[in-house]
Amino acid sequence: MGLLDNKTALVTGAARGIGRAVAETLAREGADLVLCDLNKEWLADTDKAVSQLGRRTLCLAADVSQAPSVQETVDQAIGAFGRLDILVNNAGITKDNFLIRMSEADWDAVLSVNLKGVYLFTKATVKYMMKERAGNIVNVASIVGLIGNIGQCNYSASKAGVIGFTKSAAKEFASRNIRVNAVAPGFIETKMTEKLPEEIRRKMLNAIPMGRFGSPQNVSNVVLFLASDLSAYMTGQVLTVCGGMVM
Ligand code: NAP
Numbered sequence: 001m002g003l004l005d006n007k008t009a010l011v012t013g014a015a016r017g018i019g020r021a022v023a024e025t026l027a028r029e030g031a032d033l034v035l036c037d038l039n040k041e042w043l044a045d046t047d048k049a050v051s052q053l054g055r056r057t058l059c060l061a062a063d064v065s066q067a068p069s070v071q072e073t074v075d076q077a078i079g080a081f082g083r084l085d086i087l088v089n090n091a092g093i094t095k096d097n098f099l100i101r102m103s104e105a106d107w108d109a110v111l112s113v114n115l116k117g118v119y120l121f122t123k124a125t126v127k128y129m130m131k132e133r134a135g136n137i138v139n140v141a142s143i144v145g146l147i148g149n150i151g152q153c154n155y156s157a158s159k160a161g162v163i164g165f166t167k168s169a170a171k172e173f174a175s176r177n178i179r180v181n182a183v184a185p186g187f188i189e190t191k192m193t194e195k196l197p198e199e200i201r202r203k204m205l206n207a208i209p210m211g212r213f214g215s216p217q218n219v220s221n222v223v224l225f226l227a228s229d230l231s232a233y234m235t236g237q238v239l240t241v242c243g244g245m246v247m
Contacts, residue, residue, distance in 0.1 A: 002030025003228040008081045010034040010074070012064050012121060013091030015042035017190035018140060020049075021216030022088050022223045027055040029224060031086065034077040036062040056081070064091045064117030074124040083132070086227045087125045089118045089162075090140040094192060096151045107154045114158035118165055122180075126173060135178040138226045139166050140219075141238060143186045143246045159184070163238055170236030179235040181226040186242025188214040209244030 009026045013019040015037035023033050027050040035043045035050070040061040050057050058080045062073040078084055092114045095106035118139055129135025144152055145159025163182055170180040187193060187204050193213075196204075205213070219241050225231050226239065240246045 002028070003224065003230065004086070005030035007031045007085040008034065008077070008083050009086035009088060009227065010036065010077055010084060010121075010125070011088045011090055012036045012062065012117065014046050015039070016045075017192060018185065018188060018216045018219050019088075019090040020046045021220035022090060024049050024053070025217070025220035025224050026086070026088075026227060027053045029228065030055070032056040032081055034058045034060065034073075034081070034084070036060050036064075036073055037091070038063055064089075064121055065112040067120055070117075070120040071124050074121070074128070078128055084125055084128055085134065085136060087121060087135070087137045088140070088223060088227065089121055089137070091117055092140065092142075092158075092192075094152070094155050096155065098151055099153045102154060110154040111158050111161075114155070115161040115165070118162050122165075122169060126169075126178060129178050130173070130176050133177050135173075135176075136227050137169070137178065137180040138223050139180070139182040140223075141166070141182045141184045143184045143240055143242050146184060146238070146240070146246055166238065167236045174235055179226075179231075181231070181234060181236065182238045183219060183222050183226065184238050184240045184242070184246075185219045186214060186240065186245045188216060188219055188241075190216060207245060208242070209247075212243060214241060214243060 009031045014023045014035040043059040063069045141162040142159040144156040166182040
């Protein structure tokens with residue numbers, strides 16, 4: 001028996017990195033998966049891995065920052081599976097620069113995907129969950145939303161926003177048996193961090209008490225905890241997964 005037998009989960013940004021690891025981890029525990037990313041073709045690898053675990057999948061192209069795209073995705077998911085028990089708001093982008101050089105376009109892009117995307121997907125999904133009087137939402141924030149980071153005013157503001165959103169939504173929906181929590185990863189080896197210069201990576205490594213970067217699986221294990229009944233009496237919480245960078 002899996003922790004998520006008979007559950008359906010929707011994961012945004014599921015094509016690679018943390019989103020892909022989350023999809024596979026939830027599938028391993030019995031969940032059927034709605035996989036979303038900007039481009040449907042990019043989901044092929046995740047789709048294959050989840051299907052090989054014997055779970056049903058539905059791959060959908062969705063831009064989390066566009067309201068019509070989000071609503072259509074949620075409608076299609078419920079149409080196909082008849083239920084939506086878990087939402088993992090994972091899609092995110094960076095457009096790093098020092099604030100004095102940060103363009104308005106880069107500010108808007110990061111806030112639109114990382115924060116507005118969480119608002120849009122949660123709003124569209126929670127309407128269904130409220131009727132069911134059950135649901136579980138996990139938002140992927142970041143430790144920089146807690147402690148800040150040079151060159152990431154847009155990104156850290158978006159992730160601090162996700163943390164505030166998580167707590168407010170948790171209070172709003174607790175009486176409907178819908179839990180909302182967040183995971184705040186530190187430095188995780190994915191395509192997002194791959195592009196950072198070697199010098200920054202070295203500095204980061206020195207700041208991690210455990211002395212190593214994290215893996216997508218390190219994060220997806222905590223998402224599983226929050227998405228399952230293992231955390232049944234927790235809501236509005238932010239769990240850091242960062243090798244001790246924040247304590
Ligand atoms: P990643 O490897 O870049 O994967 C993110 C995925 O989201 C990509 O497939 C990306 O597609 C997709 N995406 C981007 N914009 C989207 C949109 N508008 N609508 C739908 N999907 C979109 O990043 P990751 O490292 O796995 O990050 C996943 C989450 O963890 C993000 O929220 C990130 O902020 C957070 N996080 C990561 C780290 C880390 O160290 N890696 C640390 C803290 C928090 P594209 O190919 O178009 O980009």
